[in-house]
Amino acid sequence: MGQDLSLRSLLSATLLPPNEARILLAHLLDKHYQLSRSALLAHDDMELNAQAFEDWKFIESKRLEGEPIAYLIGKRGFHNIELKVAPGVLIPRPETELLVDIGLCEIKRIAKETGAAKVLDLGTGSGAIALAIAHEAPSAIVTATDLSSEALAIAMANAKRLGLDSRVQFTQGNWYDALNDKTLFDIILSNPPYIANQDIHLTQGDLRFEPISALTDHASGLTCLEIIISQASKYLKPGGLIAVEHGFDQSEAVEKLMSDSKFFDINKGLDLAGKSRTVTARKVHS
Template sequence: MANTIAALLEGTRLNKTDAKVLLAHLLNKHLGWPRSALISRDQEPLPDELLIAWKSLEAQRISGVPVAYLTGVKAFHGIELKVNETVLIPRPETELLVDLALEEIQRIHSDYPNQTIQILDLGTGSGAIALAVAHECSISKAPINLGILGVDQASDAIELACENAKALGLNHLVEFLLSNWYDAIPDRYQTAFDVIVSNPPYIQKDDPHLQEGDLRFEPKAALTDDGDGLSCIREIVNHAHHYLKPGGLIAIEHSYDQAAEVATLLENHSFHDIGAIADLAGHLRVTRARK
């Protein structure tokens, strides 16, 4: 029969990883079953409403819709985030920004344990970077005084980021603000941030990857600047000095082939200690520097 977990997994055109994620999502949603039911209850008949939902998700995934948009959630650096078509799907390479921010927080905290450390996340989207940083600090054995501001120009993104903060119990540590980069950031934050992190739109407008895979379904404005891929990074670097403390850290994600250009931008704006960090594939994906 084709109404059991085993039969659905055997008969689907999807790869087994995607199929199991989608089916586990439906089992939990419709029946309250845990993921382990994929094995422990794989011969039990499933209700019609779940089978109908499965066929819908299966067809959408076959057409290319990202799994994260179909389930509405994505794991990122130890937390689970709500995601939808208004925001980018958080990716492993962006976790480099979280790790850099956490290293800097620990460095400052060890020297100045009572200082409130201020972080700015530009283009926050679902709130992934800001909330991952906040989560790690919230479970630290040593209490850390922390303030994080995440900004985005998309009101839908800010709404979703706020939902994620509330769901994770982190809204006391993170504030989200509707702003086109620095435009709406209050004056009190000038030279206030210890760290600025950003995963801005950096894909060139004619890059063929925009027409491939998950990128076809993600918000274009969060992927590309409709130019050379560097205009948003220029905007971030041009004004960073006004918001970073002396010695403050800036870290920006970029394309695998933009590291040299980003480093030059930072150098031209009097940043120092400039360096690029590779992702797991060996591509230089994040450039960091100090004011």
Template structure:
């Protein structure tokens, strides 16, 4: 990084930031509100002292390990830009597999409830992809809901938001009115060393771990699903690569059927789903 009051061009800052070039370019575009093509065409453009100070500050934060998404204030998910803050998990490509599975099981004019919505990435994406559906989303965090509501507003997605823990959220859909319940709950074991590594150090811990063995949220959601799902409704989860069997067993214990686990692009267990038993004879 270069000291203020020293003439610095766009290109020289990119070359001397100490960051991978792609990350440095994204910070440069963010601070100056310019395009990649502008950087290519105007590499000799000088940075002002205030621009340089802002860039150096962000660069220091990134070098300290802070996630790039938090520095930029957004992350792409399912082809759309989602606002993010330290109040929400950063949307990840693996969760796109969960969205795909939901879209495959949500009937026409169906109703979806996203529990633990965070940034709203799942609920808002499905609302955009399926404007015929009724979409509900809940989170215990006021700060997370503010981010989710902002994303819904920017992306013009019709989502009804409720605050509270899982099925205690208010407002909420009527009993036995939901076709699909979906959740990407906190599933990391409290003793997992990954919580102290990489991006996870900066993300909200209550959205990452249940402060137990990583399975308690699944049990709570599975146990309560019968009160809200329609007959033959579906419950879908994202989970850790080694939790597929445990989630399948819990679904089986609560009499779900057509239980299966789907792999992500790396071939790891990532999404498990099941259909609630119909009450019809």
């Protein structure tokens, strides 16, 4: 008697949590049969063909080894858009959507007062922040930078797939070094590497598989934030807004960096767990 390759049997036999197994099987159904995730419920007696089953065993084993689901299926949802992701970029996370919401709120305010807002996304990675803003705010003029050519290639591919490639300018370089003109921005947003070197979290969960340069500054966790904040005034319009993401225990340190750099109206933003994950501030009016 042959092996039972039905979806029901595979879901029953796997050591993966049921929700993870369903996500991975849905990905294979789309890849091999162009079937939606609903097929898991409507056709759970359906059997995978030999190639699809081989792919299932491979992707199942990779997940059991801890490889992130987003890398295995090659995509991740983020603030009303879907992004292509690969091991060369950080996997977008829900807390980073806070920066998008902050940016969109400021864009709306500016639209009522002066018109189109100029937005800078420093360290764009997959393009998550820049593309989510361009998608939601068609009037915004968005620039996105990254030091990694691999990350920029993924971000630009995402922009093209989403039909936003004419709306976002991508440029390569280390933070503000990527900017080759004297453009002043209304809004600067950044989710930089902020995990301290040797932090135990770098050896746990999804972080083990993500690009180390996107996670840690190989120092205190504050050096990239310090560069971004200390130099921001040169690139912000008077009254312009800067918003950065930081670690769950870095709020006070980041607020001090903002204060030391002569910003005002300094505020923290909380994630869904009630922890401070962003700090916003404004450049003084000259």
